[in-house]
Amino acid sequence: MNTLSTGIDADGFILTVADTPVQREYQPLLADVCASLSTEDLGLDGIYLYGSVARGDATAGASDLDLTLVLREPATADLLARLEAVRCALEQRHPHVTKIDFDIGHRAQVLAAENRNSWGFWLKHQCRCVWGEDLSVRFERFRPSRDIALAVNGDFHAVLSTYLTRIACADTEMQRLRLQREASRKLIRSTHVLRSKEASTWPQTLEEHVAMFVRGYPQRVTHIAFFLFEARNPGATMENFTPRLRAFVDWMASPAATA
Structure with missing residues (x-):
């Protein structure tokens, strides 16, 4: 390896x-x-x-x-x-x-x-x-653990909920797209809180975070792919972006995500 x-x-x-x-x-x-x-x-x-x-x-x-x-x-x-x-x-x-x-x-x-x-x-x-x-x-030096992932990204629901408010209040399209990029990056990194205890890797880049997430949740590949695109090339309308972000954050905070 x-x-x-x-x-x-x-x-x-x-x-x-x-x-x-x-x-x-x-x-x-x-x-x-x-x-x-x-x-x-x-x-x-x-x-x-x-x-x-x-x-x-x-x-x-x-x-x-x-x-x-x-x-x-x-x-x-x-x-x-x-x-x-x-x-x-x-x-x-x-x-x-x-x-x-x-x-x-x-x-x-x-x-x-x-x-x-x-x-x-x-x-x-x-x-x-x-x-x-x-x-x-x-x-x-630290060994990989879910405790670290939670310590670093356990605030994801509060932080991303704040992004939803800021996006809705953005004064310009440029500002809104910048906020969508930031929110997408935070969301992707926050998926690390769902890492399994058996996971043997530790992602560094956004792409590595996405790859780890998809291994555990292959049924949500199109959902996370949307946010990876927005993290690199933001362009979605607010009407398209915010419902997707809200739904993904709510899913991550639900028992279904860790079942």
Whole structure:
């Protein structure tokens, strides 16, 4: 078996994000990110890169820049507003990324024992530290488990329900399609909560998540294929997209999905 394609190494541990050089076209952006966010008044403990740029397979003009920010202390409303202003300014200066996302936590939250399967796993296996103290070294490598899948994506019903509201309230078609893309990506990754206890692989890409889901639920292949297309090339009308998303989320939350 080719372990590199399954997300599991030869010893049965989940693979970490490869420690390879960042693609050349993203290096100026990351330098700007670190310079813009590392000022003392923003109170950051560390900046972490995840997603396609971290893996080295991003496409200029089509990929997002995904960042996890760990603060020294819990964020105040004022700090969140300032971070949002920095995020928007970075997007304007670097239009070759479709969007810049910040996932924000704080040091005590990340290191709390009860968050080991969520924050600990996330930093250890999905992120690479690009500035500050690398807290991932505080954690041992993780083996695949449904507990981790639930810790990372167990909020899917609440998050995707919020997307339904945001899509309905979108001001422009461009904004709506962007939200449909984000919701589709979240939905696909959230199907991992349905992984069986016997599953021996750990998906990394959207396509790998879909392949794992289809192995367990072949009767729903056309349903998940719709969202994979929207995750890559959003174009469905709201009248077509939202009922499908609502139905899929409700099915995932029902006993029928885990029966």
